[in-house]
Amino acid sequence: MPNGKPGDHPINDICNHNLPVFSRRADALVREIHSYLPRYRMWDLFDWFNPPAIGELERLLEAKRDELKRDALARGWEISPGPADQ
Numbered sequence: 001m002p003n004g005k006p007g008d009h010p011i012n013d014i015c016n017h018n019l020p021v022f023s024r025r026a027d028a029l030v031r032e033i034h035s036y037l038p039r040y041r042m043w044d045l046f047d048w049f050n051p052p053a054i055g056e057l058e059r060l061l062e063a064k065r066d067e068l069k070r071d072a073l074a075r076g077w078e079i080s081p082g083p084a085d086q
Contacts, residue, residue, distance in 0.1 A: 010048040011039055023054050029061035036068035 006017045013019040014030045021027055034042060045064060051057045 009043075011042055015039070022051065022057060026054060026058050026061055029058065029065055033061065033065050033068060036065075036072055 004012055004016060006013060006019060010021045011030065011034070013021050014027045015034050022030075030042075033045075046052075046057070046060065052060065
């Protein structure tokens with residue numbers, strides 16, 4: 001179980017400590033996904049310590065973000081553009 005300190009888990013490093021982990025785009029997508037999902041649900045999305053190549057990781061993160069965004073819009077959430085879209 002991550003303890004929240006820098007270096008303990010990539011999600012914590014990206015979301016809590018604003019540390020660069022994968023790529024600028026991938027990190028922005030992780031932050032955006034976190035706006036839709038609690039952290040404990042994000043842990044099971046990928047093997048965060050052994051991710052696929054960066055291009056594939058970015059595609060997977062984009063697909064998950066888009067899925068979550070569609071679901072949020074269908075449920076009536078008001079969505080603003082995320083940092084990965086800017």
